[in-house]
Amino acid sequence: xxxxxxLLTISVLALCSFCRTIADRNVKRSKSSDFYLTEGAANxxxxxxxxxxxxxxxxxxYDVPYLMRVSIDLDIRIGSWHxxxxxxxxxxxGVLREKEILELCEPRLLAFDIECExxxxxxxxxxxxxxxxxxxxxxxxxxxxxxx
Numbered sequence: 001x002x003x004x005x006x007l008l009t010i011s012v013l014a015l016c017s018f019c020r021t022i023a024d025r026n027v028k029r030s031k032s033s034d035f036y037l038t039e040g041a042a043n044x045x046x047x048x049x050x051x052x053x054x055x056x057x058x059x060x061x062y063d064v065p066y067l068m069r070v071s072i073d074l075d076i077r078i079g080s081w082h083x084x085x086x087x088x089x090x091x092x093x094g095v096l097r098e099k100e101i102l103e104l105c106e107p108r109l110l111a112f113d114i115e116c117e118x119x120x121x122x123x124x125x126x127x128x129x130x131x132x133x134x135x136x137x138x139x140x141x142x143x144x145x146x147x148x
Contacts, residue, residue, distance in 0.1 A: 012066060022053050030057065079104045112136035 061069075074095050076082065081098040115133040118124040134145040 016059065019056060019059055023056050023059055026054060026057050078107060081105055108139055110136065110138050 064072075071077075075097050076095055077097060081101045081103075083096045083098060085094045085096075087094060113133075113135050114131060116124045116131045117129045130148070131146065132148045136143055136145070
């Protein structure tokens with residue numbers, strides 16, 4: 001059983017891709033007729049393969065989105081109360097679910113939009129393009145900050 005923690009999203013995706021190619025290779029190899037003559041006979045006799053990746057045939061939970069996996073691992077649940085404590089000198093925060101508080105909290109939604117001038121089919125450039133509108137919404141109530 002592998003236990004992986006503190007990996008960046010890119011590292012996790014690269015690891016999944018790497019393991020997927022190993023699993024596909026092993027499944028393809030196991031379907032060939034000579035697999036059972038070489039590998040199968042050796043394993044049946046009690047000998048072990050020196051390559052541990054030869055035993056990877058399937059990946060489980062590789063398609064679970066990264067944010068969902070982090071939420072499951074850190075016990076972050078919607079509708080629950082959490083205590084968030086920042087760690088000094090780090091971009092990481094500690095998250096602890098308050099299991100004693102039984103009153104459900106209502107999630108609040110925040111959305112914002114920044115509109116700016118730009119050339120057709122181009123991304124906005126902060127040096128040349130002006131912002132002409134900033135707006136946001138909280139719980140179905142909209143607010144306009146700038147409108148030029």
